[in-house]
Amino acid sequence: MAAAIARISGGAYQRLRDTLLPPEAATRAGLALGGDDDAPLHLDWIVAAMAFLAALALVGALATADAAARWRHGLTGNLTVEIPAAGTAEKTAAAPDKAASNEERLNRVFDVLRAESGIARATPVTRQHIAELLAPWLGEGGLGNNGLAESLPVPQLVDVTLKPDSRLDLPGLKQRLAAAVPGTTVDDHQLWVADVVHLARLAVGLAIAIVVLVALTAIAAVVIATRAGLAVHHEAIDLLHLMGAEDRYIADQFAAQATRLGLRGGLLGLLIAALALVAVGVASQAVDPKLLPQLWPTVGELLPLLLIPPAAAGLAWFTARRTVLAALKKKI
Amino acid sequence: MVRFENVGLRYGLGPEVLRDVYLELAAGSFHFLTGPSGAGKSSLLRLLYLAQRPTRGRISMFNRDVATIPRPDLPALRRQIGVVFQDFRLLPHLSALDNVALPLRVAGIDETKVQDHVVELLTWVGLGDHLDAKPATLSGGQQQRVAIARAVITRPRLLLADEPTGNVDDRIALRLMHLFEELHRLGTTVLVATHNASLVERSRHPELRLDGGLLSRITRRGVA
Numbered sequence: 001m002a003a004a005i006a007r008i009s010g011g012a013y014q015r016l017r018d019t020l021l022p023p024e025a026a027t028r029a030g031l032a033l034g035g036d037d038d039a040p041l042h043l044d045w046i047v048a049a050m051a052f053l054a055a056l057a058l059v060g061a062l063a064t065a066d067a068a069a070r071w072r073h074g075l076t077g078n079l080t081v082e083i084p085a086a087g088t089a090e091k092t093a094a095a096p097d098k099a100a101s102n103e104e105r106l107n108r109v110f111d112v113l114r115a116e117s118g119i120a121r122a123t124p125v126t127r128q129h130i131a132e133l134l135a136p137w138l139g140e141g142g143l144g145n146n147g148l149a150e151s152l153p154v155p156q157l158v159d160v161t162l163k164p165d166s167r168l169d170l171p172g173l174k175q176r177l178a179a180a181v182p183g184t185t186v187d188d189h190q191l192w193v194a195d196v197v198h199l200a201r202l203a204v205g206l207a208i209a210i211v212v213l214v215a216l217t218a219i220a221a222v223v224i225a226t227r228a229g230l231a232v233h234h235e236a237i238d239l240l241h242l243m244g245a246e247d248r249y250i251a252d253q254f255a256a257q258a259t260r261l262g263l264r265g266g267l268l269g270l271l272i273a274a275l276a277l278v279a280v281g282v283a284s285q286a287v288d289p290k291l292l293p294q295l296w297p298t299v300g301e302l303l304p305l306l307l308i309p310p311a312a313a314g315l316a317w318f319t320a321r322r323t324v325l326a327a328l329k330k331k332i
Numbered sequence: 333m334v335r336f337e338n339v340g341l342r343y344g345l346g347p348e349v350l351r352d353v354y355l356e357l358a359a360g361s362f363h364f365l366t367g368p369s370g371a372g373k374s375s376l377l378r379l380l381y382l383a384q385r386p387t388r389g390r391i392s393m394f395n396r397d398v399a400t401i402p403r404p405d406l407p408a409l410r411r412q413i414g415v416v417f418q419d420f421r422l423l424p425h426l427s428a429l430d431n432v433a434l435p436l437r438v439a440g441i442d443e444t445k446v447q448d449h450v451v452e453l454l455t456w457v458g459l460g461d462h463l464d465a466k467p468a469t470l471s472g473g474q475q476q477r478v479a480i481a482r483a484v485i486t487r488p489r490l491l492l493a494d495e496p497t498g499n500v501d502d503r504i505a506l507r508l509m510h511l512f513e514e515l516h517r518l519g520t521t522v523l524v525a526t527h528n529a530s531l532v533e534r535s536r537h538p539e540l541r542l543d544g545g546l547l548s549r550i551t552r553r554g555v556a
Contacts, residue, residue, distance in 0.1 A: 239421055242381055244411030245438040246404075329403075332385060 043225045043258070044265040047316065050218040051269025051308050052276075054211050058308075059277060061207030062301050068200030072193050079160040079170075081122075083109055084183040085153040106156055108180040113158070116173060118166030125157040215315060222262075222319040226254055230327050241331065251324035255317045262316025266309030273305070333359040333490065333521050334380065339389030341375055349375045351545040353389070357490075357523060362516045364532045365525040366550075367542035373525045374418070376542060377492050380523065381415045382406060394489070411439055414488035414520075418495045420479040422467040428454060428474075429463040432481045439486060453481045457511070458504070472499035480508055484515055491515060493524045497531060505531065 086102050106124060113122045134154070162168060170188060177184040230237065237250055336355035342348045349372045357363060367373050378384040379391060382398065391398040394409060401409065414435075422431050429450050436446045454460055457477040459470075467475050476499045483491060491512065497505035509531065516522050523540075526532065532539055539550040 235421070236423055238383070239423070240434075240438060241407075242383060242410060242413075242415060243435045243438045244407040244409075246407045249438060332383065332403075332406075 043221060043316075044261040044268070046221040047218055047262050047265025047312050048268040048272065050214045050221075051266045051312050052273045053269075054214045055270055055273030055305050055308055056276070057207040057210035057214070058305060059273070059302070061204045062304075064203035065200050066298070066301060068196045068203075071196045076189070076193060077162050077164070078189065079162065080187040080189070081109060081113070081158040081160060081177060082185045082187065083156040083158070083181055085155055102156055105181045105184075106158070109158060109177060109184060112173070112176045112180045113160065115176075116168065118163050118168040119160055120163040120166075121161040123159045123161075125159060127154070130154055130157065218262075218312065218315060219319050222258055222316050223323050226258065226320045226323040227327065229254060229257075230324065237328075238331075241328075247325055247328040248321075250328060251321045254324045255321040258316040258320030259313045263309055263313035265316075266312030269312075270305060270308050333357055333361075333394060335390075335392045336379075337390045339379065339386045339391060341372075341379065341384065342387050348387070349545050350379075350386075350542075350547075353545075353547045355540070355547060357521055359489075359521055360516070360519050362512075362522045362535075362537040363524070364535065364537060364539045365523055365542065366527070366529075366532060366539055369527075371542040372545045373542055374494060376547070377415075377494055377523075377525060380490070380492050381413050382410055411435070411486065412489040414483035414486065414491045416476075416480050416483045416491075416493035416496045418498065420467070420475045422475055422478055422482075424467050427464045427466060428459055428470065428478045431467070431478055432485050435482060435486045449485060450481075453485055454478070457481050457508075473501070473504055476500055477504070477508070480511065484511065487515070487518070488520060490521045491523070493522070493526075495526055496524060497526065497528055509535075 083102075083105050086105065110122060113119055170186065174186045177186060240250055334355065334357040336353050339350060339353040339355075340348050341350040353376070355376075365373055365376065375384070379386055380393075382393070385398070394412065396409070423434070426434070429447075432454060433446045433450045436449065437443075451460070451463060454463055457480065459465075459474060459477055459481070462470060462474060465474075467478065470478065476496065480493070480496055483493065493512070496512075497508055500508065505528070512522050512524065541548050541550050
């Protein structure tokens with residue numbers, strides 16, 4: 001496996017590893033922990049699998065959080081004003097404007113909106129656009145010449161864009177709009193935003209749980225592999241002890257090997273995850289973007305994934321060292 | 333330097349392999365340890381190189397009670413003891429040079445000094461041409477010389493040798509004994525466990541005899 005990684009990295013991995021943690025140094029220091037390819041339990045492969053899962057979990061969380069942030073950003077700066085169609089509001093309110101036309105109602109709503117300082121832009125949604133939105137349910141045949149059957153009491157909609165950092169008096173606006181045109185409502189999308197935030201938090205929490213679980217599994221694997229190594233090399237360890245080797249002298253040799261394997265596993269897991277993500281990215285381009293929301297974090301957001309290999313190496317170093325020190329403590 | 337008082341040792345629930353052992357090795361002394369197979373020589377040596385704690389009695393080494401020495405202090409104590417094991421216990425993956433260098437590396441000696449000292453000593457024991465040889469490629473006698481070189485490379489204060497001349501011819505045995513004598517003259521306390529009666533007879537040093545777990549001291553004039 002080392003050869004495969006060396007080929008892929010053009011030898012950079014090998015140089016980095018040998019510079020930081022030369023395996024022959026550990027061998028000369030007494031313990032023949034063997035080549036890394038002979039490591040107990042193939043620890044590097046286990047760490048690679050763990051790193052792969054951790055990378056996918058992190059990407060999933062990053063993508064969801066990123067999409068949620070974009071949705072939230074898109075929704076929080078906007079309002080939708082819904083004006084009931086002429087002839088429907090009378091049923092719900094004592095309307096002085098019984099005979100007001102849709103156009104007149106729209107003008108009254110715009111009068112109220114123009115008076116608001118926090119509103120940057122208000123755009124009526126055309127009946128053609130509303131017809132397009134309703135087409136999946138009504139079908140093309142349900143539409144009249146101007147886009148909608150005249151008999152349908154379809155409300156008029158106004159898209160409102162708020163000024164950045166505006167402090168809009170939303171309850172007051174709702175009251176003023178309802179006074180201008182009875183039955184008019186304002187949707188500030190809070191329900192949506194709350195759902196999106198909840199979903200994002202859930203995804204991030206799930207990803208953290210997966211990463212923690214993966215880390216615990218990796219720790220368990222390192223502990224088992226290290227104990228196997230201690231059992232295999234107990235004679236050499238006893239000899240080193242009799243020569244006056246301190247526990248940390250022996251522990252450092254196991255820790256160095258675990259670090260190499262952790263680094264190698266982390267790099268391999270990240271590489272496989274990257275290939276998998278590229279494959280998913282390529283496949284997703286063939287899907288209609290209207291059907292699939294954009295769930296692709298930016299390169300900058302993916303940078304934390306580069307922490308996986310050093311994190312795996314650090315975790316392996318710490319775990320192996322602690323395991324050896326704990327085991328040696330029981331010896332005379 | 334080493335004092336045993338009423339020391340007993342048993343493994344598990346078995347019988348005592350060492351009984352009521354009183355032993356004193358003065359600093360700079362030289363002793364032979366003899367006795368038939370199974371008499372407890374290796375057990376006594378294990379107590380001496382701190383691989384084993386006694387079941388009873390008191391052992392003091394380098395003026396410290398072994399029972400009360402904190403575990404973190406043991407490595408420093410062990411570095412003052414050189415051991416030649418009967419089965420050599422060379423590490424098979426290391427060359428002769430690296431095997432002998434191991435105690436120096438464990439002690440954190442500068443690597444440039446390590447090379448010089450080791451090459452010099454291995455040359456002295458006649459293995460200058462086998463520095464890079466792995467133990468498996470060496471004869472029993474050559475392995476034994478590597479083991480002895482490893483035991484003495486740090487100039488230990490106490491040298492324990494278990495059958496150090498068992499696998500070498502008389503000429504090499506004599507040469508190795510001269511090495512031990514030289515270390516002794518330099519102040520090292522030496523204890524050599526051996527079956528080689530002629531080696532003991534030729535020497536002026538006192539003999540400690542173990543039999544049935546009991547230790548007695550024999551001078552050239554008789555049993556003490």
